[in-house]
Amino acid sequence: MRNITFTMIKPEAVEAGNTGAILNRMEEAGFRILALKKVHLTAERAGLFYEVHKERPFYGELVEYMSGGPIIAAILEKDNAVADFRTLIGSTNPEEADEGTIRKEFATSLAMNAVHGSDSDENANIEANFHFSEEERF
Numbered sequence: 001m002r003n004i005t006f007t008m009i010k011p012e013a014v015e016a017g018n019t020g021a022i023l024n025r026m027e028e029a030g031f032r033i034l035a036l037k038k039v040h041l042t043a044e045r046a047g048l049f050y051e052v053h054k055e056r057p058f059y060g061e062l063v064e065y066m067s068g069g070p071i072i073a074a075i076l077e078k079d080n081a082v083a084d085f086r087t088l089i090g091s092t093n094p095e096e097a098d099e100g101t102i103r104k105e106f107a108t109s110l111a112m113n114a115v116h117g118s119d120s121d122e123n124a125n126i127e128a129n130f131h132f133s134e135e136e137r138f
């Protein structure tokens, strides 16, 4: 079944000039871009997006990092989108990410791991709706 996932190219990867290369990896893997934008999240918006992690020790740094520069936000469509995208990006910690994954190639650390990917269909929809209106999806 064709379904969606939500992704962000994180600030350090945008700053490093890797936006085009990372989007290319996504398209080459068969993901269709339904929505796309560059946005600088406020700390409040970044905090809301990652609210599920608010009790975790890294939450404060994560919010600071994700609001520290512009990101690229996108909705992607493909069969089995959520699971296939998690495979494409690799493990959260780039040291554990498989060869050929986006995080292996572009991440700089566990925190600065280049890209976000939704972890379930339910969260993909919540995250897509957090960033995009209906008029921004095609």
Ligand code: UDP
Binding pocket: 058, 062, 091, 092, 110, 111, 112, 113, 115, 116, 117, 119
């Ligand atoms: N993160 C971190 N330290 C950790 C775990 C996660 O800085 O010990 C950051 C990292 O940027 C990660 C994000 O918090 O991508 C969200 O964590 P999650 O466990 O949801 O990983 P993901 O779903 O992004 O692989």
Ligand code: MG
Binding pocket: 117, 118, 119
């Ligand atoms: Mg996650």
